[in-house]
Amino acid sequence: MDKKIIVVDDELNITNLLKVFLERKGYQVLLAYDGTSGYELIEKENPDLIITDLLLPGLHGFELCKKLKENVKLMHIPIILMTAVYKKTKYKMEGKQYGADDFIEKPFELPVLLAKIEKLIPPPVSMVG
Numbered sequence: 001m002d003k004k005i006i007v008v009d010d011e012l013n014i015t016n017l018l019k020v021f022l023e024r025k026g027y028q029v030l031l032a033y034d035g036t037s038g039y040e041l042i043e044k045e046n047p048d049l050i051i052t053d054l055l056l057p058g059l060h061g062f063e064l065c066k067k068l069k070e071n072v073k074l075m076h077i078p079i080i081l082m083t084a085v086y087k088k089t090k091y092k093m094e095g096k097q098y099g100a101d102d103f104i105e106k107p108f109e110l111p112v113l114l115a116k117i118e119k120l121i122p123p124p125v126s127m128v129g
Helices: 012-024 035-045 061-070 089-097 110-120
Strands: 004-008 028-032 049-053 079-083 102-105
Touching: 004 012, 004 035, 012 028, 012 110, 028 035, 035 049, 035 061, 049 061, 049 110, 061 079, 061 089, 079 110, 089 102, 102 110
Parallel strands: 004 028, 004 049, 049 079, 079 102
Antiparallel strands: none
């Protein structure tokens, strides 16, 4: 069974790029374009990993992270926060306080993101061996 990743970002070029890249690596990728619909999709799909931007319409990325970590059914899901704006160490620390498992700054290299993903969840069976 493919590992399921939900990407939440209002930048279509980022979501589409991540969808194509991660699907080629064997992941199932679902997309949401704002924090509120992202939370609803996560509740419905119960993914293996969440990658979310911080500056989102509706529900800010930190608030999304906090809401997920307060939900008993969803708190186990690892979260990678990504941002082009919040680049200082204090924001990484704040992300950790909200329950984020990792943090990546935009622009980023896809192999770096993939390494962060594989640190949090095992690669899909199609990638192993």
